[in-house]
Amino acid sequence: MMISAAEIADYYSQLDQIGAVSTAQGKGFSRLAYSASESAAIAFIEQRATAAGLCCHRDAVGNLIVETAGSFSRWVETGSHLDSVVGGGNYDGVAGVVAGLALLTRVQQQHEKLTHGLRLRVWRGEESAAFGTASLGAWAAFGQLKPSTLERCYQGVSLAQAISAEQGNPQYIRQGRATISHDERDAIIAHIELHIEQGSVLEEQSSDIGIVTGIRGSIRNWVRFSGAFDHSGATPMGTTHRKDANLGMAYVMVELDKLVAHFNNQYPEHGQMIVQTFGMINDHADQNQRYPMIYANGVSKVSGFSYFSHEIRCCFSDIAQLFNDQAQQLIEKISRSFKLHVEIEQISLSHGVQGLDEQLQAVMASCCRRQKRSFSYLASGAWHDVAVVCQQQKSDGSRIATGMIFIPCRAGISHSAAEYSSYEQIAVGASLLADVMLCIR
Amino acid sequence: MMISAAEIADYYSQLDQIGAVSTAQGKGFSRLAYSASESAAIAFIEQRATAAGLCCHRDAVGNLIVETAGSFSRWVETGSHLDSVVGGGNYDGVAGVVAGLALLTRVQQQHEKLTHGLRLRVWRGEESAAFGTASLGAWAAFGQLKPSTLERCYQGVSLAQAISAEQGNPQYIRQGRATISHDERDAIIAHIELHIEQGSVLEEQSSDIGIVTGIRGSIRNWVRFSGAFDHSGATPMGTTHRKDANLGMAYVMVELDKLVAHFNNQYPEHGQMIVQTFGMINDHADQNQRYPMIYANGVSKVSGFSYFSHEIRCCFSDIAQLFNDQAQQLIEKISRSFKLHVEIEQISLSHGVQGLDEQLQAVMASCCRRQKRSFSYLASGAWHDVAVVCQQQKSDGSRIATGMIFIPCRAGISHSAAEYSSYEQIAVGASLLADVMLCIR
Numbered sequence: 001m002m003i004s005a006a007e008i009a010d011y012y013s014q015l016d017q018i019g020a021v022s023t024a025q026g027k028g029f030s031r032l033a034y035s036a037s038e039s040a041a042i043a044f045i046e047q048r049a050t051a052a053g054l055c056c057h058r059d060a061v062g063n064l065i066v067e068t069a070g071s072f073s074r075w076v077e078t079g080s081h082l083d084s085v086v087g088g089g090n091y092d093g094v095a096g097v098v099a100g101l102a103l104l105t106r107v108q109q110q111h112e113k114l115t116h117g118l119r120l121r122v123w124r125g126e127e128s129a130a131f132g133t134a135s136l137g138a139w140a141a142f143g144q145l146k147p148s149t150l151e152r153c154y155q156g157v158s159l160a161q162a163i164s165a166e167q168g169n170p171q172y173i174r175q176g177r178a179t180i181s182h183d184e185r186d187a188i189i190a191h192i193e194l195h196i197e198q199g200s201v202l203e204e205q206s207s208d209i210g211i212v213t214g215i216r217g218s219i220r221n222w223v224r225f226s227g228a229f230d231h232s233g234a235t236p237m238g239t240t241h242r243k244d245a246n247l248g249m250a251y252v253m254v255e256l257d258k259l260v261a262h263f264n265n266q267y268p269e270h271g272q273m274i275v276q277t278f279g280m281i282n283d284h285a286d287q288n289q290r291y292p293m294i295y296a297n298g299v300s301k302v303s304g305f306s307y308f309s310h311e312i313r314c315c316f317s318d319i320a321q322l323f324n325d326q327a328q329q330l331i332e333k334i335s336r337s338f339k340l341h342v343e344i345e346q347i348s349l350s351h352g353v354q355g356l357d358e359q360l361q362a363v364m365a366s367c368c369r370r371q372k373r374s375f376s377y378l379a380s381g382a383w384h385d386v387a388v389v390c391q392q393q394k395s396d397g398s399r400i401a402t403g404m405i406f407i408p409c410r411a412g413i414s415h416s417a418a419e420y421s422s423y424e425q426i427a428v429g430a431s432l433l434a435d436v437m438l439c440i441r
Numbered sequence: 442m443m444i445s446a447a448e449i450a451d452y453y454s455q456l457d458q459i460g461a462v463s464t465a466q467g468k469g470f471s472r473l474a475y476s477a478s479e480s481a482a483i484a485f486i487e488q489r490a491t492a493a494g495l496c497c498h499r500d501a502v503g504n505l506i507v508e509t510a511g512s513f514s515r516w517v518e519t520g521s522h523l524d525s526v527v528g529g530g531n532y533d534g535v536a537g538v539v540a541g542l543a544l545l546t547r548v549q550q551q552h553e554k555l556t557h558g559l560r561l562r563v564w565r566g567e568e569s570a571a572f573g574t575a576s577l578g579a580w581a582a583f584g585q586l587k588p589s590t591l592e593r594c595y596q597g598v599s600l601a602q603a604i605s606a607e608q609g610n611p612q613y614i615r616q617g618r619a620t621i622s623h624d625e626r627d628a629i630i631a632h633i634e635l636h637i638e639q640g641s642v643l644e645e646q647s648s649d650i651g652i653v654t655g656i657r658g659s660i661r662n663w664v665r666f667s668g669a670f671d672h673s674g675a676t677p678m679g680t681t682h683r684k685d686a687n688l689g690m691a692y693v694m695v696e697l698d699k700l701v702a703h704f705n706n707q708y709p710e711h712g713q714m715i716v717q718t719f720g721m722i723n724d725h726a727d728q729n730q731r732y733p734m735i736y737a738n739g740v741s742k743v744s745g746f747s748y749f750s751h752e753i754r755c756c757f758s759d760i761a762q763l764f765n766d767q768a769q770q771l772i773e774k775i776s777r778s779f780k781l782h783v784e785i786e787q788i789s790l791s792h793g794v795q796g797l798d799e800q801l802q803a804v805m806a807s808c809c810r811r812q813k814r815s816f817s818y819l820a821s822g823a824w825h826d827v828a829v830v831c832q833q834q835k836s837d838g839s840r841i842a843t844g845m846i847f848i849p850c851r852a853g854i855s856h857s858a859a860e861y862s863s864y865e866q867i868a869v870g871a872s873l874l875a876d877v878m879l880c881i882r
Contacts, residue, residue, distance in 0.1 A: 197675065198672055198675045199671075199672060199675030199676050199677070199682075200671075200676065200682060201677055201682065204681065204682065216674050218674065218741070220740055220741075230640075230641075230853060231639055231640060231822055231823060231853070231855065231856075232716065232718035232720060232752055232754065232822070233657050233659065233716065233754045233821075233822025233823050234638065234639045234640030234821070234822030234823050234853065234855075235640050235641065235716070235822065235853060236640070236642060236712075236713050236716060237701065237702070237705075237713055237716050237717065240645065241640075241641060241642070241645065241853075244718075244719075246694070246719045246720070246721075246722050246749070247694065247698060247719060249691075249722075250690075250691040250694035250695050250698075250719070251695055251698075253687075253688065253691035254691050254692055254695045257688060257691075257692075260678060261678070264678075271677075272677050272678055275673065275674065275676070275677060275678050276678065277673035277685075277741070277742070277743055277744075278685075278687045278688060278691070278744065279673060279687070279738055279739050279740045279741060279742050279743070279744055280687075280723075280738050280739065280740055280744075281687050281690075281722050281723050281738075281744075281747065282721075282722050282723045282724040283723040283724060283729070283735055283736075283738060284740075288724070294724055295724075297720055297721050297722075297724060298720050298721065299661055299720045299721055299725075299750040299752060299788065300659070300661075300718070300720060300752060301718070301720050302718055302720070303718075303719065303720055303721075303722075306722065308687070309740040311673055311740060311741060313673065313674045347740065378677075380674075380675070381672055381673070381674025381675030381676065382672060382674050382675050412671060412672070412675065412676060412682075414672065414675075415672075
């Protein structure tokens with residue numbers, strides 16, 4: 001089954017009108033979680049699905065469910081979201097919903113003989129931009145959204161009020177009640193999300209498709225160095241005389257960069273097991289307020305205080321922790337050699353998702369070969385709704401089999417009006433997703 | 442001739458009362474250039490010198506000149522200053538003035554038979570803290586203080602007004618007229634300043650005396666890197682995918698640190714030819730205002746913009762420039778390998794003083810041996826009044842022979858209330874200075 005770019009373009013001609021805003025980077029979209037514009041986008045999908053003969057309903061927290069008509073005891077699902085950050089693009093999430101609707105529409109209209117039903121879940125509120133938590137609709141559907149989240153406000157409106165305003169029922173969340181029953185959960189053969197990559201690996205490798213191997217979690221630390229402020233002209237070079245916080249930090253960063261390369265070499269089958277980033281150096285407003293000695297640094301002084309943010313991302317939380325431990329030992333060792341006092345403070349910890357189904361990945365790869373699509377295996381750096389589904393148990397104790405398909409996006413740009421994937425790229429992804437959803441048993 | 446700690450303590454018992462202020466580090470001194478408290482300190486020295494039978498006069502710009510009584514055709518001078526930064530110590534400059542007064546007093550009182558006169562110059566306004574230029578009095582005495590400096594203001598008072606208020610005549614500066622005549626200049630055999638080290642080399646090497654080989658100048662640059670802000674989770678490691686400004690900068694700093702070590706190894710006779718400092722990274726208020734993209738850095742983003750201050754200090758301005766050129770080539774090479782755009786902007790340039798007289802240094806060394814004082818050769822990182830004298834030509838085209846003696850100060854701390862040298866240490870320096878001043882021919 002080949003979905004065409006024209007079919008994708010048809011949906012986009014309408015979706016491009018919903019929640020559009022102008023930004024410095026051009027036309028963008030502000031379709032916040034549980035906003036009227038998110039509801040309008042969901043209503044459009046529902047209307048087109050109904051017109052195509054598909055069956056639609058909303059769950060109690062406002063997620064839309066679209067199904068092929070007929071009676072099925074087992075289901076293969078796809079799902080993604082229509083909400084965006086403020087001034088974001090119209091592909092993050094949207095591409096997956098449009099692909100799902102396109103393929104279910106074709107299956108419905110071609111009267112394919114199905115061994116299992118196909119289902120599209122349009123989750124609400126995947127972005128954390130408004131209420132500070134990602135995947136609101138997905139967590140709520142499984143009864144796992146923290147009730148306290150309901151009290152969070154965006155522009156003076158609480159999440160509870162926003163859900164009510166968009167015809168949802170916050171009581172389900174308050175009581176931790178799932179909208180997806182145990183029977184429904186047990187009947188899911190697999191759940192596969194299609195999404196834009198939000199990175200540039202596929203573009204650089206000229207791959208049509210990314211088969212996602214896991215979703216990276218993160219460990220984030222502040223690493224702070226205390227040395228001694230000294231006269232830069234009168235204090236000789238070298239650690240006999242200087243306790244140079246800036247210089248010691250530079251050595252730490254370079255050695256950590258070498259450590260991650262060495263570490264990743266131990267896991268060649270994973271490509272890059274760990275990604276590591278030093279996003280901020282001495283320039284974080286809150287840190288500078290907490291540690292005003294940063295302002296004692298000067299052009300003609302040996303630096304007495306410095307810090308950087310150390311982020312470690314990995315699909316495997318035990319391996320992330322192992323690397324974090326090795327990194328801390330290295331940081332402490334180098335700090336000692338520079339006579340610096342070092343302090344490491346954890347900012348946040350989120351566990352990676354390593355449960356994406358390997359059999360599903362094998363099916364994706366064989367479908368790519370059949371469709372003559374080039375593909376790469378890669379980990380997802382960003383969080384996605386499928387990471388919620390992946391953590392759900394069935395009655396027999398097994399997990400729902402989950403998978404994720406990436407399509408390229410231009411220059412890896414996302415969460416920006418400059419975000420872009422072509423209709424052709426989305427159609428290629430939709431065609432592959434259709435093949436995978438139909439051939440799974 | 443041995444000056445005793447008691448003699449030094451006697452002067453300090455009075456000087457400790459003049460311009461004292463309380464600071465976070467304890468009792469400090471605020472004796473700004475051409476302030477009433479600087480004048481009070483000068484008046485105290487003048488009063489004690491006169492009482493000891495020495496001859497005193499003030500020049501037109503307020504410098505105090507103290508001389509041994511008698512008629513001499515040739516003179517050996519010492520000189521330093523009594524002003525301080527805001528909340529500074531009572532040793533930076535003051536130790537040299539006190540040492541000079543103590544030794545001239547002894548010479549006068551012991552009726553030493555002199556082959557040449559001894560002179561102490563108490564320069565006004567060595568610190569640039571108030572009016573932004575160092576060695577106001579010394580430059581003015583040689584007719585070389587820029588007239589425009591007179592318009593600079595400190596706390597609403599211009600330098601011209603401050604000089605007038607302290608019984609000086611700003612007209613000399615306005616007209617570029619020297620207060621030291623050509624004859625007076627030609628009669629100077631040598632000029633030697635005693636000063637606290639303002640570094641910790643002597644303390645660490647347990648040396649009583651530092652023989653200064655030169656005064657370092659500086660080249661200061663901003664080095665700015667532009668890369669690309671990217672998602673830290675979705676963008677793989679490595680320069681194929683990342684243009685990481687923070688990481689590239691860290692490699693640059695480490696390689697520059699290795700370069701300076703390699704460079705200095707080529708000049709083993711100079712100890713450390715170059716000192717290099719990265720005082721500020723991403724944390725300079727004015728730079729951040731000029732380059733607000735620094736605020737686009739984030740903990741979970743690959744860094745797209747970064748900068749650091751690069752300071753090179755060296756006594757030899759041609760060698761400083763040579764190193765600066767090599768450093769820039771290295772910075773550009775590493776930036777290219779990280780796919781970063783780099784921009785180097787010079788902040789300031791001041792030429793080092795390499796003219797300190799080598800014969801004088803040999804005399805100092807032999808006097809140290811005679812007095813059984815341990816000594817080290819070292820370059821001065823900070824600027825001093827002697828650097829002005831060093832640049833003055835006599836009628837025959839030769840330069841005034843200049844020298845500089847350092848004494849240790851605790852932990853290298855200066856420009857702080859915690860600045861400290863003991864009376865014993867000052868007395869040891871004064872005794873050596875006396876020996877050197879008397880034995881020069």
